[in-house]
Amino acid sequence: MAKTHGPTDIKESALELIGNTPLLALDRIWPGPGRILAKCEFMNPGASIKDRSSLSMIQRALTSGKLAPKAPIVEVTSGNQGCGLAVVAAIMGHPLTLTMSAGNSPQRAAMMRALGANVMLAPQVEGKPGNVTLADVTEAENLGLKLVADTGAYYVDQFNNDDNSKAHEETTGPEIWRQTGGRVDAFLATVGTAGTFAGVSRYLKRKDRDIHCCVVEPAGAEVIKGDPITKPLHLLQGSGYGKVPSLFKFDTMDSTLGVSDEEAVHYKDLLGSKEGLYLGYTSGANVAACVKLLQSGKLPKDAWVVTLLNDTGLKYPADN
Known part of the structure; x- marks a missing residue:
């Protein structure tokens, strides 16, 4: 039977x-x-709320044609968005490079690397470890924008991406x-x-x-x-x-x-x-x-x- x-x-x-x-x-x-x-x-798989916006921004970029399947991605992060993007990129097969201030917690960099991302740390210019200022974020952003200019990778741009807030409006x-x-x-x-x-x-x-x-x-x-x-x-x-x-x-x-x-x-x-x-x-x-x-x-x-x-x-x- x-x-x-x-x-x-x-x-x-x-x-x-x-x-x-x-x-x-x-x-x-x-x-x-x-x-x-x-x-x-x-409790999200990347261990933060930023998983929601990571999935939203990448899915919508693919749908709109701004991002091609398996194409490289670059983003500036304090760590959580980077972890969320690393989860999404690992599953969808996108090479991912993340730039972050050296003042953000090293635990986040370790997690992003474990998820397959390339992590580049920008030197702190104003803050200190654990205390990151706008100037430090700008330094990481400048590094990220240079990578985009040099490689042509898709730039997520979480601070100016409307699909970031749409994730929370819709979920x-x-x-x-x-x-x-x-x-x-x-x-x-x-x-x-x-x-x-x-x-x-x-x-x-x-x-x-x-x-x-x-x-x-x-x-x-x-x-x-x-x-x-x-x-x-x-x-x-x-x-x-x-x-x-x-x-x-x-x-x-x-x-x-x-x-x-x-x-x-x-x-x-x-x-x-x-x-x-x-x-x-x-x-x-x-x-x-x-x-x-x-x-x-x-x-x-x-x-x-x-x-x-x-x-x-x-x-x-x-x-x-």
Whole structure:
């Protein structure tokens, strides 16, 4: 007699593991009133939220004909976008070269290389290890643009690529709406390229204009708020570069909140000791800002506040 089998659920590649991350209640850090709900973006295969935009930007470039199949790709990164692109490039068969400031965490460079990418480190010109400024990013960008000019490779250009924010408008935002049953009082996110904040806030505002959308910035580098920069060096890698990103639009922003390095570290540590999650500094900053907003009195006492747990703590040097 022939064997019978049940239904299968087998993914064809790691690309199918991108997105549809769980929404987790952080009730141990914030027992109420109200609730902090966080998207577990560290569970993507490249271990960060940037996997979403990496897949979107490459798929759309292929569809439009800007990128040929198997053709070389170049991008400038602080590490997470590079890891996401390395996942996508490995599966799709694209040679990938990534330029990054030497001040970004070496763990990210190691991961990108392990995924098959060629990683070129630009020397720091202003910051120090773990603290990368706009000038350092510009140095990495100049290196990347020279490679594009010399080789003709496709330049992803995450800071100016609309397909970055479309990824979140089409996936992250709808997932949040579905997972909360349409109950979202506020959404908070740190801003690097602004792709995540722009895309998610655009989707949520279409669903309900009253959803409070708040930008989280490093204290002392709050350019979206409009304050002068007094602390260009901070721990929030991939965020707070000291200029308003081109993908950012003020029309979906209701407020901003500044978070100090100390607050980011405190809530990063609480995510570990209370919620069992070893995450990066922007995740700590996002949670710190959620607590501040809930304590501010600007929201109903029973508000559901949604944020993002952007990446794993394994992408950073171990704390001394």
